[in-house]
Amino acid sequence: MSLSVAERSYLFDSLSSPQALRPDGRLAHQLRPIEVYIDFLPSSNGSARIIASDGSECIISVKSKVVDHAVEKDLIQVDIDIAGERDDSLLVESISSLFNKIIDTIDSSKLQLTQKYSFKIFIDVLVLSSYSYPVSLISFGIYSALKSTYLPKLISSFDDLEVEELPTFHDYDLVKLDVSPPLVFVLAIIGDNIFFDPAFNESMVANNGLIISWSQGKVIAPVRTIALNDTYVKGFKPRLVEDAIELVNKYAQDIVKTLD
Amino acid sequence: MSAVITVVKKNGGFQNANMVLNKSIQGFVSSDEDEDNILDNDIDISSSESDSENGTSKDRLSFQIVTPGELITEDPIWMRGHGTYFLNEMTYSSVAGVVSRVNRLLSVIPLRGRYSPETGDHVIGRIVEVGNKRWKVDIGAKQYAVLMLGSVNLPGGILRRKSESDELQMRTFLKEGDLLNAEVQSLFQDGSASLHTRSLKYGKLRNGLFIQVPSSLIVRAKNHTHNLPGNITVVLGVNGYIWLRKTSQMDIAKDLPPGGSTGAGSTIKSNIGNQNGGLSANSTNVSITRLEEESSWQIYSDENDPDLSNSIRITITRYANVIKALAYCEIGITQERIVSAYEASMAYPNIGSLIEREVMESLGADVINGEKMRGNAV
Amino acid sequence: MSRLEIYSPEGLRLDGRRWNELRRFESSINTHPHASDGSSYLEQGNNKIITLVKGPKEPNTRSQLDPNKATLRVTTNITQFSKFERSKSSHKNERRVLEIQTSLVRTFEKAIMLHIYPRTMIDIEVHVLQQDGGIMGSLINGITLALVDAGIAMWEYISGVTVGLYDTTPLLDVNSLEENAMSSVTLGVVGKSEKLSLLLVEDKIPLDRLESVLAIGIAGAHRIRDLMDQELRKHAKKRVKHASSN
Numbered sequence: 001m002s003l004s005v006a007e008r009s010y011l012f013d014s015l016s017s018p019q020a021l022r023p024d025g026r027l028a029h030q031l032r033p034i035e036v037y038i039d040f041l042p043s044s045n046g047s048a049r050i051i052a053s054d055g056s057e058c059i060i061s062v063k064s065k066v067v068d069h070a071v072e073k074d075l076i077q078v079d080i081d082i083a084g085e086r087d088d089s090l091l092v093e094s095i096s097s098l099f100n101k102i103i104d105t106i107d108s109s110k111l112q113l114t115q116k117y118s119f120k121i122f123i124d125v126l127v128l129s130s131y132s133y134p135v136s137l138i139s140f141g142i143y144s145a146l147k148s149t150y151l152p153k154l155i156s157s158f159d160d161l162e163v164e165e166l167p168t169f170h171d172y173d174l175v176k177l178d179v180s181p182p183l184v185f186v187l188a189i190i191g192d193n194i195f196f197d198p199a200f201n202e203s204m205v206a207n208n209g210l211i212i213s214w215s216q217g218k219v220i221a222p223v224r225t226i227a228l229n230d231t232y233v234k235g236f237k238p239r240l241v242e243d244a245i246e247l248v249n250k251y252a253q254d255i256v257k258t259l260d
Numbered sequence: 261m262s263a264v265i266t267v268v269k270k271n272g273g274f275q276n277a278n279m280v281l282n283k284s285i286q287g288f289v290s291s292d293e294d295e296d297n298i299l300d301n302d303i304d305i306s307s308s309e310s311d312s313e314n315g316t317s318k319d320r321l322s323f324q325i326v327t328p329g330e331l332i333t334e335d336p337i338w339m340r341g342h343g344t345y346f347l348n349e350m351t352y353s354s355v356a357g358v359v360s361r362v363n364r365l366l367s368v369i370p371l372r373g374r375y376s377p378e379t380g381d382h383v384i385g386r387i388v389e390v391g392n393k394r395w396k397v398d399i400g401a402k403q404y405a406v407l408m409l410g411s412v413n414l415p416g417g418i419l420r421r422k423s424e425s426d427e428l429q430m431r432t433f434l435k436e437g438d439l440l441n442a443e444v445q446s447l448f449q450d451g452s453a454s455l456h457t458r459s460l461k462y463g464k465l466r467n468g469l470f471i472q473v474p475s476s477l478i479v480r481a482k483n484h485t486h487n488l489p490g491n492i493t494v495v496l497g498v499n500g501y502i503w504l505r506k507t508s509q510m511d512i513a514k515d516l517p518p519g520g521s522t523g524a525g526s527t528i529k530s531n532i533g534n535q536n537g538g539l540s541a542n543s544t545n546v547s548i549t550r551l552e553e554e555s556s557w558q559i560y561s562d563e564n565d566p567d568l569s570n571s572i573r574i575t576i577t578r579y580a581n582v583i584k585a586l587a588y589c590e591i592g593i594t595q596e597r598i599v600s601a602y603e604a605s606m607a608y609p610n611i612g613s614l615i616e617r618e619v620m621e622s623l624g625a626d627v628i629n630g631e632k633m634r635g636n637a638v
Numbered sequence: 639m640s641r642l643e644i645y646s647p648e649g650l651r652l653d654g655r656r657w658n659e660l661r662r663f664e665s666s667i668n669t670h671p672h673a674s675d676g677s678s679y680l681e682q683g684n685n686k687i688i689t690l691v692k693g694p695k696e697p698n699t700r701s702q703l704d705p706n707k708a709t710l711r712v713t714t715n716i717t718q719f720s721k722f723e724r725s726k727s728s729h730k731n732e733r734r735v736l737e738i739q740t741s742l743v744r745t746f747e748k749a750i751m752l753h754i755y756p757r758t759m760i761d762i763e764v765h766v767l768q769q770d771g772g773i774m775g776s777l778i779n780g781i782t783l784a785l786v787d788a789g790i791a792m793w794e795y796i797s798g799v800t801v802g803l804y805d806t807t808p809l810l811d812v813n814s815l816e817e818n819a820m821s822s823v824t825l826g827v828v829g830k831s832e833k834l835s836l837l838l839v840e841d842k843i844p845l846d847r848l849e850s851v852l853a854i855g856i857a858g859a860h861r862i863r864d865l866m867d868q869e870l871r872k873h874a875k876k877r878v879k880h881a882s883s884n
Contacts, residue, residue: 001437005437006563006564007439009564021574024611024612025578032615033617034266035270041768044719053615057673081717124724126765327870355786355789371873402694
């Protein structure tokens, strides 16, 4: 769906003016409300369903498998499935590569079981519907799912280099996975203004978009730009990136607190 | 106030989701005249409209709920309308909904469904395709509506003849993405709509913001364009598409009583200002025709007025948020309710807080309670 | 692993049901009002399914436009995490999934009054979040609920169930353990009638047992129809009450 010229110029003028006004009146750093439901897939180790106020929705499952970590290097794997998109579409591939990259920042030593074996975590993301660039929603979903993930409790010995045995687990005791997953924020640059979590109509007039990843109190790589529409995209002042990073550093902690 | 984000977090997936849903439904088991209208539009309850307006409780006809495949009647006397089918002399329901019996016509009105256009509906649509002598318009119905080149006013006045060059430059009038308001002129055999914009109140939309609500929340009424306090005009499309804009000269002219009151009249620019108080309906008509000629050259302009002030924009945003709040609470959207919710929203100086669930729910409750109080006072 | 006792001499199945008992059946409709015209969420045993119906709407391409009736499309997304063991590959474009989609289209082409929606398209999107046997029947039930929620005209409900045959005993509404251990038959039953809109027999089954299998299947499907009907009426009452209590 495209907007009319008059609509776009109304939105652009409102958003780019020095007294910036968002079409839903949000503050520049205010995100739209979300609903999170966790732990609804008993056959997964962790799960989350996250719904934004515009009806965007994604479902995340976390499953685990015991692997020999000498063979498997990547202990966390993210698979993205967006309803209505092919698996090899540009959107899916770029989001997928983004998340596989930032998920590496998770300290995977937490997944080590024994000297030989580790858990491998599979994070499956299903985006049921989305009306704006969904990475922020996905990252909140992954965060909530990982934070509610429980893994089986090891009962065999840690030192298994000498003995040829597979790890064995307690019948029902589980251990909470203790990791701090990274978050991803989408910011829109419109004129000289920066906005968190652009809605669909804001994206349509954004001069540029920034994807900023954040983990454990600070902004981390990668930081990327993204074209949110075809008509308004143009360059921006480098200073704005610094401002955006500063904004993320300032507010991300609050968001984590609310998510917890 | 400085909330960055609000998160509602619950354990378990969908059962909880339903509880939220139920809450919002049961939280406002109050007036909802539009839904009445949807559900029993054709049933003889002409008095209910004013009743629900006053918020007085009134016993309804007991609704007969049916589901697909259910036998409604064995009596062959009934004509079968929408939502029914006839098999072996018996009438069955094909949808889940409420049975409506009007004279001899038996139909089932589904609880949910896309907007279905009716002749005379005032709708807002978005151009999706420019074709041969016609535009395809998305009006949120099952199919795109058609706007024929012959059904629009072109620059140069009503009497202007359409030429071949007009066919070639259709995109200069209306192009993909453009929003317009129009009237449903007629329906095709397959139920899709043909639109026209042959009146000054219809045409391309400018100077404002678009929002969308479920079409079931908009009641069919005589008038769908309302001037709101704060110099804002709202166009409530029957299809649930809503346009909020700065009140234009046309909007003021429309509201002029036929007597040509001096108060409002004086705000109209000189081109229609030469009316004197003594003239009646005639004079307004004349001036509108003049206005039409004046404006006809710019009716297809893409430019917004240069003087859209920040305060106008703020007011538009506030109205947009209160309309969304009414929709969230599944309250029918009328001019009175928009104004009453707008006034209630003034308790929240930060417009951005109006998107939070609790705030929306409390606004909805305020509107309904306000109506009840007034109803009781009568 | 010791051989599991699928059906004990006392007449109990692995999950404690008797031969003629259904699994837990819970459904809700209108779960995704923003993203669709009609939606449902269904839990049948451990099957968890989201169904979204979009339309009737303008077809995306000309080839999907039929001047006489609506075009029906079913997309089935079986997620990689839907089974207990995560599957390594995506199920998209798998032969089995394509077959499921085709049979679902066939089943619902006859159930929906497509002729009253000419030149439009009805797009059905099913997401299987978790599966535990008898998935085809659950898909049918989820789609029926979402179609009714969307207000799309249908001749009748279609309800689906899978029946296994263990030795000579038919077992109603099998789960995945049972499904893997025996031959099974999936039925789609039209409303309260004994008409079948779908019959899938993918394994060998003795012909003289088919009748008893079908009989219990039809009875089970009727029960499911009633459960779906209850849910729809509950929802309808709520809406009507909401609309009229004034």
